[in-house]
Amino acid sequence: MIAFDHLTLDARKTTKEGFLAVRARAARTGLYDYAGSEVDPDNAHGLRDKAVVKVYRSGDQVFDRASIASFIGKPITNDHPATAVTADNWREHARGTVMGAVRDGEYVSFDLMLTDAAAIAAVKSGKRELSNGYQTTLDFTPGTTPEGHAYDVKQTAIVGNHIALVDRGRAGPECRIADAIAVCDANPAAVAALQEGNAVKKITLDGLQVDLSDADAVSAAIAKLQDKASTAEAALADANAKLSTAAGERAALEKQLADANTKLEPASLDKLVADRAALIVKAKAVKADIVTDGKTDADIRKEVVTAKLGDAAAGMDDAAISGAFAVLSADVKKATPEIHNLPSVTATDAQSAEAKAFADSVANLNAWRKAKA
Template sequence: MKFTDKTNSHRTFTKDGYLVVPATLSKIGVYDYHAKELGLNEDGFKKVARTEQSLFSDSTIQSFDGVPITLGHPADDVTAKNWKTLAVGTVRNVKRDGDMLAGEAWIYDENAIKAIQDSGIQELSCGYRCDVQKSTQPTADYEMLPMVGNHVAIVANGRCGKSVKLADGEKPMSTTRKFLDALLSVFGTKLTDEQAKEVEEKEKAEDGKEKPESDNKTPESKAKEKPTTEEPEKETKEKASVKDEALTAEIAQLKAENQKLKDEKAKADVESVRATTLADAKVSFANVTFADNATVQDIQRQAVVATGIFTQDEAAKLSDAELNGAYKAAKATAKKLNDKAIGDVLLTDHKPENTGLDFNTYNQQGAK
């Protein structure tokens, strides 16, 4: 699955900076699912039909309207307990559009918006639950009953590739491919078509070595097969090695870039805490002058010393945790002192005037 627009022409931003993108969520058709995905205790793949009754039932459409959007599929369903951690947006205005289930993807998270805009991540994959039953269609083994949507994930590869937008994950991919897609999606990118093909072919070749000949080839294909020489095999291995090295180097570069982004975020978080502490200290300790570039520890230490809780030397020996506790105590002390000062001012401001009579003066005036 993927966003419906192949350029940025249909993408809009709200006044608050949220990204709104027309999205295709799913499509009717017959798709390959591994037997174990269907809860079957067997190997191999099954053809599963997603029918009009399954995809366009009122209950299916209603269940997808308002589901959260996640970056990649979470290990568990999205619930009220983990929504805040996992969600980067929501799906709105879900409806039928021909043979597709369409809607709008509202992306709220800044990093997710950047991944979509700059890194080309644009495929979607639905997370849902549904029952299946034996299919009445000759082209399918099973067919889905109405679906219950849980979330829609932004992924590197949807089950139907780049042209459509469907359920959870692409047509069965190799373990290596799944691992690399999951890894690279964290860095906001994905395997190119050429790289994906190389990985798939390499794993198929390795699987072929592990399985007996009879498991992989028909008698006809064996008869037609020409014997291979050691030289071409050696050449193929060398080419694969070079490609593996290039892919490893690319992954290492992406890891480095991701670490750089993490470091920048950590630095921004530290600055945010420092600025908040400075603003708080200036309000709580109005008579103390704090440097605008002071660190959190410097600010807290200065406040603690100014309140008289510790001396300069004593405060310098406190751990960060002890200093933080002392700062809170200093704030409480400063507030009490400030409240007392306010009380004194109120009392003196409302001191009653002397309204007593001077009887001597009064009598003298009366005698006149």
């Protein structure tokens, strides 16, 4: 883990070259407050979502000779770089050098030399807090300090990487650059900021709580929701199409039912009978041997026209057939009886073919009345 702690610049001195030499007493032992996302970013130990994690730094680790010596010669940066400082990015980040590091009571003091004009100007303008950047191994076994304070994590094997000049250090303004040595105890305001600002936010996606910091989980959840939305949209479109089809079918059936009801009314039935009778009379007048039983009006007209016109009728549609039939039967006397007032008609040998056909038609069509009675 790369860790960042906070300390101060003290006893400032400007060299003849304009460099700023300072003494910083920091790196104390004891408990430090970290956000859970700092110490357990992958949530491997279940601490990522904790606003504040207590990290213990024991004296044997802080004052380890190798650990103290590891800071000497390391760069000073203006704010923390995104990654550890290496030979590849030193020129980009270095603004000075750690000249020395020694134990000083319960602290470690650093001798720092700032050699960059912009960084020096920032210090003189009030940017006076520092933050250690170092590599450390974390022991996630909870425990209790010798003073009886509980901790969540313990730091071991501390190796310095850089010291950063920052606007606000972990320990707060008590650890600013001053004329005297500052004590770098935790600042309640800094702890409150951690509690309020560093907790990992969660949102609910597809019924599950997802950490916003977990990009893969968020992306997967969103993709799943998008897939569900696409499926739902397709199902909705299909349902709408079926609904539209059903609505059309219903409208057609209602129209057919209305038409059927209209045709079943007595007046409509009488008209149908009269029209049918007139058609049969005309058909038999033009083609005496035609059989009309079981045939539609259109079939009767077509048979008559075909009989008279032959091949000329082959390509005619219904409208043309109707027109031709009207011309062929124009001279036939129109049957104009009120069907329900017609007397019983009996065909005799003296009747004309037209009258006989009409009588037969009327007899057939009046059959429904007898059946009904």
